[in-house]
Amino acid sequence: MKWTVKKLQCNDTKFTLACALFFTVLNALFIQRSWALIAPAHLHEFLFAASVPLVLFCGWVIVFSLLNIPFIRKPLLIFLTMGCAGATYFMFTYGAVIDQNMIVNVFETNSQEATALVTPQMILWIAIAGVIPSLILALTRIHSGKWWYTLLMRLASILGALLIIILIASVFYKDYASLFRNNKSIVKMVTPANYVSAMMKYTKNRWFAGDQTLVRMGEDAHKGPVILGQAKKTVLVLVIGEASRAENYSLNGYGRDTNPELAKQNMINFPRASSCGTETAVSVPCMFSGMPRKKYDPDLAHHQEGLLDVLGHAGINLLWRENDGGCKGACDRIPHTDMTQWKLDQFCKDKSCIDDADLYRLDNVLDGLKQDSVLVIHLMGSHGPAYYQRYPQAYRKFTPTCDTNQIQDCDHQALINTYDNTILYTDSVLGKTIDALKARQSTMNTALIYLSDHGESLGENGIYLHGTPYLLAPEQQTHIPFMFWLSPDYMKNYGVDEPCLRNLAAKNAVSQDNLYSTVMGMMNVKSAVYQPQMDLLTTCRKS
Secondary structure (H helix, E strand, O other): OHHHHHHOEEEHHHHHHHHHHHHHHHOHHHHHHHHHHHOOOOHHHHHHHHHHHHHHHHHHHHHHHHHOOOOOHHHHHHHHHHHHHHHHHHHHHHOOOOOHHHHHHHHHOOHHHHHHHOOHHHHHHHHHHHHHHHHHHHHOEEEOOOHHHHHHHHHHHHHHHHHHHHHHHHHHHHHHHHHHHHOHHHHHHOOOHHHHHHHHHHHHHHHOOOOOOOEOOOOOOEEOHHHHOOOOEEEEEEEEEOOOOHHHOHHHOOOOOOOOOHHHOOOEEOOOEEOOOOOHHHHHHHHHHOOOHHHOOHHHHHOEOOHHHHHHHOOOEEEEEEOOOOOOOOOOOOOEEEHHHOOOOOOEEOOEEOHHHHHOOHHHHHHOOOOOEEEEEEOOOOOOOOHHHOOOHHHOOOOOOOOOOOHHHOOHHHHHHHHHHHHHHHHHHHHHHHHHHHOOOOOEEEEEEEEEOOOOEEOHHHOEEOOOOHHHOOHHHHEOOEEEEEOHHHHHHOOEOHHHHHHHHHHOOEEHHHHHHHHHHHOOEEOOOOOHHHOOOHHHEOO
């Protein structure tokens, strides 16, 4: 050990250069993706491609020359190294892009979701790319020498690196400008800059965002004459799916019969529906906020009343049933229950439940309603990567399956089979919910809305799961299922023209932006915040 420690030593300049080289190597994916986009065919392009790692190395030389402060440098670099190990694992394995929304997911995920992502491959990766370099770093002795000499050498390193960058820019400036302008996501592949920047933005927005006083919305909300004139109470069930992509729904033309139950239920299906975000932490609060996707402000949504608050102001009874790690603020001020805490051994294992848990004693809940109500059911749905754990054995229809959370190692068809089984099971859960509403038509005007929070990538173009920045996300992550079931009495008593609504659904593109006013309209809630043009049923209500 004495020999080892003696050998692990270097001067200040070599330490800075070694750090710069190490973090350049850690950015191999960024370099590889840059080269793929450049696709060199001529000498100029080959030289441009060769300059990418050199510019990156010079950039790190400047950064680490500034950060190379005694007593701080080792803890800081160990933190950066471990963070890079985690970031690069998810980037290489799932094609993830590290940005602020991804950091939100990290901080707001629960233990069950986090555990599902831990694999032997991940542990090995972090050990090799993070733990071992951190140990070497901790054991390395750095000789600074005289302070003026150290300072002089750092200034020389910074000036030398700047000079090289300037020389490269003088030749390839237009090439770099074009590369980054046309491929904006590539910048988010530079680590640790990507996750450090994202963490700083998250910290600022969460804890240093200024006045967080609750902004009240729709306090003028009240029930309209239609719902007040009903002899029966009105009950709307809003089911929010998880990671469910529309293209795998047979109702949308998918070749497999993944919706046998919904096909029996006279659904009104909107085949061209899009999400507000590509992750739960964005889409769920967005769809309940009343803000359109293009103007959505997550910080404002965090301390502003949403759809459920407005319904509450109108005297609508509310309940949220949770099976997907939380409502992300959408249900904070209404009654809500986490079904994973009910210890339902027939549905749950290791704090993770299949979605039948959301239907536990649903009959009792419905029979106990004494007034007009909206019940929100948040499904676990198709939450990855452990898709095989999202459905009971009886729904293992499509085989062979990918029975592991290391989905990138599975045969692609086996992965699709497993995912399709999750859709098949969701179809069953929705069918049971509709059947429960049908059984109570004599005492209730009943209706159901189902939509997913976002879609999912299953290896297309090397991308898995979800969370890609919206402007760059593949359609699989933004194209979602969105459909209605309306009981005959609901349509009759609320004047809904069914043929009109079916025609509208077949022709019009819709989104989660429509949910806020559509739910208000379906419950006949009147308020200044209601936007009739966003209510999907407006043009199909008989006057």
